[in-house]
Amino acid sequence: MIFVNICETSIHIKSDAKNTKVEINKRILFRKEGICKRLTHSATFSADFLICYRQMMESMLKEVLSSYRISPTALIQPHGSGLIHNTWKITDRSNQYILQRINHSVFKQPEHIAHNIEAISSWLKKNHPEYFFVTPIKTANDEGMLHLQDHGYFRLFPFVQGSSTYDIAQDSKQACEAARQFGLFTCVLNDFPAKDLKITLPDFHNLSYRYTQFEHSIEQGNSSRIQEAKGEIDYLHAQNHILSTYKEIVAWKEFKMRVTHHDTKISNVLFDKDGKGICVIDLDTVMPGYFISDVGDMLRTYLSPVSEEEKDFEKIAIREDFFEAIACGYLNEMALELTSVEIEHFVYSGLFMTYMQALRFLTDYLNDDVYYGSSYEGHNYVRAKNQIVLLERLLEKEDELNKIVTRISPNRH
Ligand code: GN1
Ligand code: MG
Numbered sequence: 224m225i226f227v228n229i230c231e232t233s234i235h236i237k238s239d240a241k242n243t244k245v246e247i248n249k250r251i252l253f254r255k256e257g258i259c260k261r262l263t264h265s266a267t268f269s270a271d272f273l274i275c276y277r278q279m280m281e282s283m284l285k286e287v288l289s290s291y292r293i294s295p296t297a298l299i300q301p302h303g304s305g306l307i308h309n310t311w312k313i314t315d316r317s318n319q320y321i322l323q324r325i326n327h328s329v330f331k332q333p334e335h336i337a338h339n340i341e342a343i344s345s346w347l348k349k350n351h352p353e354y355f356f357v358t359p360i361k362t363a364n365d366e367g368m369l370h371l372q373d374h375g376y377f378r379l380f381p382f383v384q385g386s387s388t389y390d391i392a393q394d395s396k397q398a399c400e401a402a403r404q405f406g407l408f409t410c411v412l413n414d415f416p417a418k419d420l421k422i423t424l425p426d427f428h429n430l431s432y433r434y435t436q437f438e439h440s441i442e443q444g445n446s447s448r449i450q451e452a453k454g455e456i457d458y459l460h461a462q463n464h465i466l467s468t469y470k471e472i473v474a475w476k477e478f479k480m481r482v483t484h485h486d487t488k489i490s491n492v493l494f495d496k497d498g499k500g501i502c503v504i505d506l507d508t509v510m511p512g513y514f515i516s517d518v519g520d521m522l523r524t525y526l527s528p529v530s531e532e533e534k535d536f537e538k539i540a541i542r543e544d545f546f547e548a549i550a551c552g553y554l555n556e557m558a559l560e561l562t563s564v565e566i567e568h569f570v571y572s573g574l575f576m577t578y579m580q581a582l583r584f585l586t587d588y589l590n591d592d593v594y595y596g597s598s599y600e601g602h603n604y605v606r607a608k609n610q611i612v613l614l615e616r617l618l619e620k621e622d623e624l625n626k627i628v629t630r631i632s633p634n635r636h
Contacts, residue, residue, distance in 0.1 A: 283374045287322065288313070290362050290369050291379050303388070303490065308507075312382065319382035320360070324375055325368075325507070329594075333376040335421035336507050337368040342419055343412065343482075343509065351411045355502045357383060386493040386501055392525040395548035400500040401492040401525070402552030405484055405517050408503050410556045412482035417511040420482065424508060428485060428516045430469040430579050437582045444589030452604065455585055458611055465578040468571060472513065477564035483512030487520040514557070514565055519576030521549050526573070527613055531580070534605055536612040541620045547627050558633050566632050570624045573617050581610035 285295050297315035299322075309324040325333045337359075344358045359378040362369050369377040392398045426432040441449060441456060449456070472478045484491070485508035493501040524530070526545050529538045550569060558566075584607035587594045592603055617624075 286371055287369060287377050291360065292363050321380045321382055322377060324377050327375045330423055330507060333368060335423045339420050339423065339509055340506055341367055346415050354411050357502060357504060383493050383501060385496055388490045388493060390490050391530060392489045392545065395544045397498060398525045398545045399548035399552035401489050402521055402549040403555055404492050404500040404503050405487045406553040406556030408484060409481050410560055413560055415482055417480055417482050420510055422510055427508060428512060430466055430575065433579050433582050434466050437586045440586040440589035445591050448589050452585060455607060455611055459582060459585065462578060465574050469575060475564060477562045478513055480511045481514060482509060483516050484509055485512055485516050487517045488524045514561060515568060515572035515575050518553055518569060519572035522573030523576045523580060525549060531606050531609050533609055536609060539609065539612045539616060541616050546624055550628055550631055554632055566628065569628045570621055577610055577614045577617060581607050581614060584610060
């Protein structure tokens with residue numbers, strides 16, 4: 224009996240006459256007769272293993288469908304491009320759903336996610352019934368999250384009809400709409416008691432903690448990778464003024480703890496057919512936090528025409544029109560909520576998130592890809608170098624971007 228624990232998002236199984244190959248984009252942990260094996264790249268498995276693996280996946284998904292009283296003949300398709308969870312789109316006649324399997328090795332207490340979504344949903348129903356909020360569908364046993372002993376935690380969402388998602392911000396109008404949606408989310412929850420939210424990922428955007436993890440990886444990580452990455456390690460050390468500013472922010476009372484999404488990439492916004500934002504999705508990391516997490520991750524992921532996966536670093540650039548669009552969209556909702564000190568740190572938020580992501584990717588590379596996994600040798604090194612180039616480009620443009628914020632933000636004096 225083979226027990227497979229899939230913590231990853233995408234697994235491709237390819238078969239040809241000679242070989243059956245499993246390409247694993249992410250690290251996969253599986254146990255066979257008590258032996259625990261960790262894979263980081265492509266691997267070749269026996270046909271028996273694959274049959275077992277497929278059967279296991281099928282029986283897992285059937286059990287999930289039956290727990291939600293969905294027909295076992297429903298069509299199940301992999302969906303999205305996140306690095307952490309598994310996501311599928313389910314089509315059962317005219318009904319469509321999004322199913323997610325929570326990565327339990329990252330989110331150690333998935334019930335905290337369910338608690339937060341439920342708390343926010345019932346508060347919004349009472350205080351902002353006009354706000355469109357997608358809540359998980361209850362199981363046949365009336366639970367917001369499904370737990371299957373052998374397969375982990377799942378939740379099912381209704382698929383919002385007529386909605387689309389995008390992996391890359393197509394134009395500045397779309398960036399503005401997304402920023403408006405994330406601003407609106409924090410704004411409508413302004414009076415929600417943020418302290419009632421459970422911490423689903425402790426220290427998730429705590430830059431001091433990420434820096435310490437980075438230092439640990441330099442002390443205890445893979446020594447040849449440490450040598451290889453000396454230039455990048457030195458660069459990230461030299462930029463620790465970004466950490467110093469963060470430490471000041473934590474001590475300032477002008478920086479408020481707000482209900483923050485913490486994963487503001489464009490694919491976490493639903494758009495309608497006219498390109499208008501409908502709502503934000505993927506609420507696993509909704510926690511109390513600083514606005515720099517949300518604005519920062521938008522700047523990190525929308526400003527450049529290419530993503531963190533791009534190997535040709537020449538293509539990394541800062542699009543000023545996208546910056547202005549993000550600032551307009553977010554401030555349209557949040558300008559009156561943010562303090563002047565917070566607004567002064569609008570551009571800093573991009574430095575903060577890009578620096579943190581560079582640290583996280585490089586840390587993972589030095590630790591042999593245990594967190595993000597990799598689909599080719601050096602994958603996390605490429606991602607880290609990509610984020611370093613993005614950080615350099617942002618630092619070059621810092622003054623110009625600050626001028627844009629001053630120009631468009633309401634005058635408070
Ligand atoms: C992870 O799974 P995904 O892509 O939504 C990560 C984010 C990173 C991102 C980088 C829980 O998000 O913090 O910014 O990868 N989420 C977690 O692509 O670690
Ligand atoms: Mg996510």
